[in-house]
Amino acid sequence: MSTHSETGTPLLEVRGIEAGYGASQVLFGVSLTIEPHQVVSLMGRNGMGKSTTIKCITGALPVRKGQILFEGRDITNLPADAIARLGIAIVPEGRQCFPNLTVREHLVAFARHPSRPPAKSPAAALPAQAAQAAPWDLARIYELFPRLKEREHHMGNQLSGGEQQMLAIGRALSTNPKLLILDEATEGLAPVIREEIWKCLQQLKAEGQTVLVVDKYLFQISKIAEKHAIFEKGKIIWNGCSIQLEDNLWHLQ
């Protein structure tokens, strides 16, 4: 059977979406394409529409106009649980770990086997490691974040902010998503923990995981993501690759 990377279908296509809250319109025709195995970042100041776009993709907020396709299939306004089952997992802003579940319970309660083996792309398109990436099970998640193994029996509310973020990422990975979305990946974390999260993103990228990430640290994220979209007032005003972004960073500070 051919995979999407072989057929050239983008993993995610957001086509001119509009959305808002009550009477206030927030998105004004946002379009975005993510190819399989790409790491893409959304950038822009607070309140510009990044989280709102993510909410539309994950089914948490209705799309008023436009379309969202996942693996070529129209998922616009499907219920959030149906979208999650198709293979989109989110690490939400604020982590949202459950105070009364242990670390281990978080990582097994939502676990799902991959719906099909990891996509095999032409060798040149992927790092060598990626083709053999094993499914995310408890052992692999503990290998990625040894600290979660140490805290295995701690409750969600006994964890530091950094541990909660690791847990939120681990929980999302336990569903073996085709697309992993991180909203505010390193917000409010200590510098050493931020580094750990970026290292984790590098590893996921090396394994061929497709990622959409929001992070304020432009310089670091330009080293991880290969494609970037900058939001302003509910629109994408610029998009390009990391080299183009670095050339333009002084505009964005």
Ligand SMILES: Nc1ncnc2c1ncn2[C@@H]1O[C@H](COP(=O)(O)OP(=O)(O)OP(=O)(O)O)[C@@H](O)[C@H]1O
């Ligand atoms: N639940 C809500 N109800 C009403 N307005 C909202 C809601 N959530 C966000 N907004 C408004 O929508 C606009 C876009 O917010 P959004 O959260 O998408 O921005 P953002 O680019 O992700 O920035 P941030 O880093 O602040 O989350 C802002 O004006 C915000 O105040």
